[in-house]
Every structure is written in C-alpha cells, then in structure tokens.
Amino acid sequence: MPSLRVVSADEHRDYLATLPTASFLQTPGWAKVKPEWRSEHLAWVDDDGRTVGAALVLYRQLPRLNRFLAYLPEGPVIDWSSDRLGDWLDPLVRHLKGEGAFAVRIGPPVVTRRWTAAQIKGGIADADVRRLGQIPPLERSAAGARVVSQLHELGWRHQAAEGGFAAGQPQFVYQIPLVQADRTPHTEESLLKGMNQQWRRNIKKADKEGVEVSVGTGADLKAFHDLYVHTAERDHFTPRPLRYFEVMYDALNEEGATEPVSEMKLWLARHHGDLVAATLSVRVGTHAWYSYGASSTEKRDVRGSNAVQWAMIRDALAAGATVYDLRGITDTLDADDSHVGLIQFKVGTGGEAVEYAGEWDLPINRVLYKAFQIYLARR
Amino acid sequence: MSLTLTVDGPRWRAHLESVADAHPGIVPVAKGNGYGFTLGRLARKAQWLRDRGHDVTTLAVGTYAEIPEVATRWNGDILVLTPWRPFVEPFDPTLTKRVIHTVSRLADLDQLLTLAPTARIVLERTTSMQRHGMSARELWEAGEVLRRRDDIRLEGVALHLPLAQGNHLGEVGRLLNDYVAAAVPERGAPTLWVSHLTDGELETLRQQYPDFVARPRIGTQLWLGDRGALRVTATVLDVHPVERGDAFGYRARTAPKSGHLLVVSGGTAHGIGLEAPTGESTIKARAATFARGGLDAVGFVRSPYSIDGKQRLFAEPPHMQASMLFLPSGARVPAVGDRIDVRVRYTATTFDRVDIS
Numbered sequence: 001m002p003s004l005r006v007v008s009a010d011e012h013r014d015y016l017a018t019l020p021t022a023s024f025l026q027t028p029g030w031a032k033v034k035p036e037w038r039s040e041h042l043a044w045v046d047d048d049g050r051t052v053g054a055a056l057v058l059y060r061q062l063p064r065l066n067r068f069l070a071y072l073p074e075g076p077v078i079d080w081s082s083d084r085l086g087d088w089l090d091p092l093v094r095h096l097k098g099e100g101a102f103a104v105r106i107g108p109p110v111v112t113r114r115w116t117a118a119q120i121k122g123g124i125a126d127a128d129v130r131r132l133g134q135i136p137p138l139e140r141s142a143a144g145a146r147v148v149s150q151l152h153e154l155g156w157r158h159q160a161a162e163g164g165f166a167a168g169q170p171q172f173v174y175q176i177p178l179v180q181a182d183r184t185p186h187t188e189e190s191l192l193k194g195m196n197q198q199w200r201r202n203i204k205k206a207d208k209e210g211v212e213v214s215v216g217t218g219a220d221l222k223a224f225h226d227l228y229v230h231t232a233e234r235d236h237f238t239p240r241p242l243r244y245f246e247v248m249y250d251a252l253n254e255e256g257a258t259e260p261v262s263e264m265k266l267w268l269a270r271h272h273g274d275l276v277a278a279t280l281s282v283r284v285g286t287h288a289w290y291s292y293g294a295s296s297t298e299k300r301d302v303r304g305s306n307a308v309q310w311a312m313i314r315d316a317l318a319a320g321a322t323v324y325d326l327r328g329i330t331d332t333l334d335a336d337d338s339h340v341g342l343i344q345f346k347v348g349t350g351g352e353a354v355e356y357a358g359e360w361d362l363p364i365n366r367v368l369y370k371a372f373q374i375y376l377a378r379r
Numbered sequence: 380m381s382l383t384l385t386v387d388g389p390r391w392r393a394h395l396e397s398v399a400d401a402h403p404g405i406v407p408v409a410k411g412n413g414y415g416f417t418l419g420r421l422a423r424k425a426q427w428l429r430d431r432g433h434d435v436t437t438l439a440v441g442t443y444a445e446i447p448e449v450a451t452r453w454n455g456d457i458l459v460l461t462p463w464r465p466f467v468e469p470f471d472p473t474l475t476k477r478v479i480h481t482v483s484r485l486a487d488l489d490q491l492l493t494l495a496p497t498a499r500i501v502l503e504r505t506t507s508m509q510r511h512g513m514s515a516r517e518l519w520e521a522g523e524v525l526r527r528r529d530d531i532r533l534e535g536v537a538l539h540l541p542l543a544q545g546n547h548l549g550e551v552g553r554l555l556n557d558y559v560a561a562a563v564p565e566r567g568a569p570t571l572w573v574s575h576l577t578d579g580e581l582e583t584l585r586q587q588y589p590d591f592v593a594r595p596r597i598g599t600q601l602w603l604g605d606r607g608a609l610r611v612t613a614t615v616l617d618v619h620p621v622e623r624g625d626a627f628g629y630r631a632r633t634a635p636k637s638g639h640l641l642v643v644s645g646g647t648a649h650g651i652g653l654e655a656p657t658g659e660s661t662i663k664a665r666a667a668t669f670a671r672g673g674l675d676a677v678g679f680v681r682s683p684y685s686i687d688g689k690q691r692l693f694a695e696p697p698h699m700q701a702s703m704l705f706l707p708s709g710a711r712v713p714a715v716g717d718r719i720d721v722r723v724r725y726t727a728t729t730f731d732r733v734d735i736s
Contacts, residue, residue, distance in 0.1 A: 083516070135589060136589045137590060141559075142562030145559035146519065
C-alpha cells in the first residue's frame, strides 16, 4: 500500500520525467501559473521506497476562513487502473484534511467514452440528436467505468461538466490520435487524409498564399497578446493579462532544468509581415495540447488558423507525441447552438471526441462544502 | 357456480397492443398465478402479440417450475426471473436454446457454465432493493470469468428496481457503469433487462445509453393495466332468511338482527379472505388477526363482495370454496344464480373460470 509524503518541486518533476506523460496541470510549473493558490507537491512511495505517484495540489482559501478547497486539476498522477483506488486516495484525503481542506476536488485523467469524427458529423446533421451522449459511442471504456464505479463507492461526487467552478476542466475534449490503432505513428499524409476536405483545402490555400508559420520566443508574447485581446473583443470573452502568459511561458519552459518535463511554444503565422494567427502549444512527453489561440479579423481568407494548427500538429508528430489535444468541447450537437461551431472546427481535423471521467469532489466538512456550493451557485 | 373473471376481450386486447406499441422490446411477465389469468393464457397472449408483429421476443417467468406452462404456448425465448441456483432441477433439454438464465452470484456463474456451457445468461446487478444480484466487484470478476471462455452466450444485465419512488435514473446510470466496467464479452448490443421504470425514464435512458438495448419487463401494467376491461363476479348459491338470534354456520354464531344469509361462490381456495399483505405485517399475522378478533369482537367484517354497489359483511370466515354473507333486512335480496361483484387482488386470486369475449 503506497504511503504519501510531501516532496519538493524538483523531486516532483524528476518523477514526472520518468513517465510517458502527465497533464500539464499536474506539472510543478503549473503551480507558478496559479500564484493566488497555495500549492503543494506530493508523492506516493511504495514499500521499497520507490516513487509511484505524484500530485500537484492547489489550495484555494474560503473567504475569511482558514479552510481550503484542495484542487488537483487533471490529477493526481497515480495508477488509475488499480482496483484498489482507496489505497491511493485515502492517504491523500487524510493528508489534505490535516492541511485544512474542507473538500478535495480531483480530475481523474481517465477516458470513459470516445466518438469518431464521422459519428459526430452524423449527430450534428441529425435533428433528433442534441447531445453527444445520444450517439452510441465508438467505445465505452471498462477501465474508465471502473474508476467511476470506485469513486462512487468511496463517496466521491461527480461534478456536472458545465457551469459551476470557474477553474473546472472540461469533461469532453477533442483529440487527434497521432498513432494508429496498432500504435505505429501516423504520417503527415495519413493525418491529412483524416481531415475533411475543407481543412485540407485551407491548409493548402494558406501555403499558396504565402502564410509563414514560425516559432517565437518569450519576446514575441506581446505580439501574441495584442492579437489575443483583439480576438477577445471580436468573440466576446474576457482576455487574460499579458503577465499571465509570460508567467505561464516561463513556468512551462523551466530555465536550466536538466530534464524539462513540459515545453510551451509560441506559434506565429504571418502573411506578408502581418500577424494573422498566433497560438500557444504545450507538450508533456507524448501528449501535446493546443492551449490558446488568436486570429486577426483581416485576411481571414489566407487561413492562418489552419496553417498554424497544422504546424503544431506536425511538430507534435515530430516530437514523438501520441496525442494532439485540441482541449475542451461542449457536448452539444444541436445545430442551432452557438457552441456547435467550435466542435465543427475541431471535427474537421479528423480525430475523435473523448470523454474523461470529469471532476469529482469529496466533502470533508459537509457544512462548509454545502456553503461553498451555495456560494458558487450564487456567483 | 363459480368465481369468474370476465374480460371484455376487444378492450383488453386493444390495451395489450397499446402497451406493446408504447414499449418496444417489451418482455411480458407471466408468473405466479398468471395475474389471475393463468400462465398458459398469458403465454398464448404473448404469442398473439408477437404474431401481430409487436417487438416481443422474450417472455419472462418467475421460476423454473413455470417454464413447462408457457413453453408449449409461446415459441420465443423464456427468461427466468428468479436467479439460477445449483439446486434448480434440470428442465426439458429441448428448451436449452430458448431459456435465458438470470445469474446473480459469481459461484453460480462458474457452476452453471460447468453444467451447461452453452446456457444463455443474464447477469443480475443488485439494486437498492437488495434482493438478488452481484455487487460491482462481483460483476467485474464475472467479466473475467466470461472473457476466459469463448463460447459463452451472454444476454446482458438485469436490474430489479424497487417500485417507483422518485427517479431511478441516477441509480440505473451507476449500475450500468458497473456493467461497463465488467467488460463482459458480448455478441451484439448490450441489453438491459429492467423493470419499474416510468415511460419517461425509459426514454431518457435510451437517449443516454443509445448503444444499449433496453428491454422493459412489464407484468401488472400490461395484463391488469386497464381494470375497466375486467370484472370479477361470484354466483349466489343459496339464500336463507334469518331472524335475530338464529344460529348458523360452522360455529353456531347467532344473527344480530333479522335479514338474510347469502352463500356465495369463492372461498379460501380462491384466495378470498386471504388478502396478501400490502405493507408491514406478515400473511400469518394478518390471517390470525382476521380469524381471532375480527368477527367475534366487533361483529362482522367487511367482505370483498358487493351487492348493488354496497360492500357486504362476512357472516363468518370464508369456507374453502364458498363464503357466507349477511344481508340485513331492507336490502334487495338477490336470487340463487345471480351474479354479484367481488373485488379481489388479481395476483392472489384463483378464478374458477376466465371468460374472455
């Protein structure tokens, strides 16, 4: 039975470096991105003293009380295939309780269902289908179901995917597998073949129009941010400040680390010198994410967004990644819903929609937990 | 001369068809006393529904002993609701291909597959009712057992939910997740055999689990859902005028006032006066209370028989095949041979005749 101990950020990173991948939200660097949360690094150690699991815990304080929500976004990093999850989670909960947590929130990085691009396309076309769940999935994962079953058994509560906690991670994401069913890597040709005609056409068009994609440095974050603020105005969302991205960029590109666990890249697509699209990508081992994106309103027809995505996909493939992750989608397939455009854009890349087990809470102090839920509901 | 269930045939059959239409994949349940109709008659009706093109592939019976009653009158699959146990006596081997066993314990799964490797099985998962069924972890182990064999015939998972108390969908979702976790090898779409879901719950379930086939097991709602099509009557066998103080009956009770004694068909052999308990007490307790206290201490008790819409009193506890009623003077006295209405619990009553028009 693994035991738990507090470790340094370096020990945490060294352990993650031995794994094929982990969520970038569980890397030591991510703690620096969330300075308003107290953070802690934990490791599970087996009887032989080997580290077998790790967690980044973010503590969020309740207003005016010395009590915290302990949040482990897309974590912890443990053996989720175990059928004795209690052995892993019980010591975690005991420790967090000792640190003043009134509740624990985790996000098991475990897939529960998958759907193909063709299935989703069919679902959007079908007027009777309004939610992803109404389409028979390509796969219901037994391993994912076992995690869900055990969390219920252990008293954890599933949190609805939409609404609620602002920091909540999406339960549904869109991913392009970069390896084929037999685990051999895809090629650029086979990935292009998986895309729909429009995506292929747009990629070709950007090339013909002379769109050039380059990888920037930290100094180019200002250019990215200007375009991002422009995008935010156009698409009506609240932009984050430049400082946030500077901190993230530095945190996920650890200066001087011998074995950097994570890598963040800034991508810039220019047309005759004009910045038409800019994005941020993250990679932890074999998992690559598209993180933030911005695009100009002018010159949309040169297809800078498609060009920059394709450059990131190719880069992930070249780096040996097995998954290119386009991050969250909503589960709506209602053709009249404004969110459906996002899923349609992502579906065009081929790939598949993936449902994760979602976020789960364990109330420790039921009264405070209840109060916290009411507070969130009223916000 | 008999306790008779009279069925308005056209109306009843129309009801059966409407229920079958509204519940594609319906599994009619024919068990026990056949809801008053007898098992054989329900089996023929299920066959009739199937012959008329309704999606009825399987008939459910309660126990293995009931199989012979339905097997000759119905040509589809037969699902036995009571889980298989090692002490179940073997049945006609020619029915092996038609019978679907419910398996609710891991030990039984091993044993049944050893005895009958080609047995068709449904795995039962315990529900909040806590009657039969496997826990989540037993189900996972069952999945392992089944994955080790390549010739198994798994027909899905069964849930026996408590009678409607709020929404069942949360529970069904959790239990189905346990079944997914078991990763049992299946040939076609996984099937969920379930009872006591409302039509709305069933519809939502089908949306949430489009890859599952939901087969609702329906008994009462199907056979007894249109009470207006059913009428139960007893025959007046004898009428005796009595004066106050006259002695009568097995125990020489005396009449409290003048009136008539009516001897009517229907007694304990039919289930009259042996109402099954509906709630907290046991049959024994209720029968004892009835026999001891009821008649002697507070006078006569109400019978299920009514004349001109008024429920009449038992003059003494029901006999085996007939009952004595007391009719006070002033009431209309029916003639020998007249029919009077009886209110019964269909699942606890054996009728002498079932007349279907």
